[in-house]
Amino acid sequence: MALPPQPSGGLNPAAFFAEIGGLPFIAPGFRPPILMAAVAAVRHNADPQAFPRLGDYLVPGNAAEIYQRRSRSPIQEIRADDMPPERVTEVLACRARVRELFPEWESLLAVPIRYMSLHDSRISATNILVPQTIYFGESAFRSTAFPLEESLVHEFAHVWLNFVTETFDLETDDSPRDLVLPSGTRGKTLRGVLVAAHFAATATIFYSRYDDTPLARSRSEYLYDYLLGCLRITRDHPSLTRMGRIVWQALDEYSRQPHRRAESEPVPATRSHGVE
Numbered sequence: 001m002a003l004p005p006q007p008s009g010g011l012n013p014a015a016f017f018a019e020i021g022g023l024p025f026i027a028p029g030f031r032p033p034i035l036m037a038a039v040a041a042v043r044h045n046a047d048p049q050a051f052p053r054l055g056d057y058l059v060p061g062n063a064a065e066i067y068q069r070r071s072r073s074p075i076q077e078i079r080a081d082d083m084p085p086e087r088v089t090e091v092l093a094c095r096a097r098v099r100e101l102f103p104e105w106e107s108l109l110a111v112p113i114r115y116m117s118l119h120d121s122r123i124s125a126t127n128i129l130v131p132q133t134i135y136f137g138e139s140a141f142r143s144t145a146f147p148l149e150e151s152l153v154h155e156f157a158h159v160w161l162n163f164v165t166e167t168f169d170l171e172t173d174d175s176p177r178d179l180v181l182p183s184g185t186r187g188k189t190l191r192g193v194l195v196a197a198h199f200a201a202t203a204t205i206f207y208s209r210y211d212d213t214p215l216a217r218s219r220s221e222y223l224y225d226y227l228l229g230c231l232r233i234t235r236d237h238p239s240l241t242r243m244g245r246i247v248w249q250a251l252d253e254y255s256r257q258p259h260r261r262a263e264s265e266p267v268p269a270t271r272s273h274g275v276e
Helices: 013-020 032-046 054-058 060-070 085-101 103-109 148-167 190-210 214-234 242-255
Strands: 080-082 114-118 133-136
Touching: 013 032, 013 148, 013 242, 032 054, 032 060, 032 103, 032 148, 054 060, 060 114, 085 103, 085 114, 085 148, 085 190, 103 148, 133 148, 148 190, 148 242, 190 214, 190 242, 214 242
Parallel strands: 114 133
Antiparallel strands: 080 114
């Protein structure tokens, strides 16, 4: 899976990462507008005549069109339909609940998103080559193992780390495609494992304020172990790019922080998701 050509020249991954303030959802000083402006510029550079205004490049359907035309490898479509209005209402209410718990995530959750309904049995999904699109299966609305809020945070974490990847990829073109996630899912790329690690880290933060129950604590403990497993898989991998190593280091630093329940810190909370 290859992204459209990315910018080169004077851009420096370390300086860019510092400019955006670190990892989305993880770093308290993260600056969403700077990353979104960079993503819009990357998409504009990939297809300068596509849309009249820079902001148009952040519309989900417009972004998908650019990727359809410019991706360097075929895009495997996820079989899905537009989400019915009543399900969209549920998702937006869920997003509002997450925003109440984490007002500091307001701008992260406000990014334009297209919601789709999966044809298959998966709980939720995103595709880096179909930007700003979140897919939910019916099971996401009925799961007793973990709440819809976790699935929403899961996929928003993917959307935002994919933005980082659009500016500087996390893996080289010759990186492996046969890695196995801690959950046992096979056929993952280095990028995919780092994206999974970022979701797991974000979800432990979510559970720090969501619910102080044995089920929630068990779920967070599982996700923390999952994060550590992803970091072990990708540690010092030669196919990580400079940005890949920066992201790995930031996730590793997060994993070393105390994980206890507090107002602004993560806790440990089911031992089974469709964690990919």
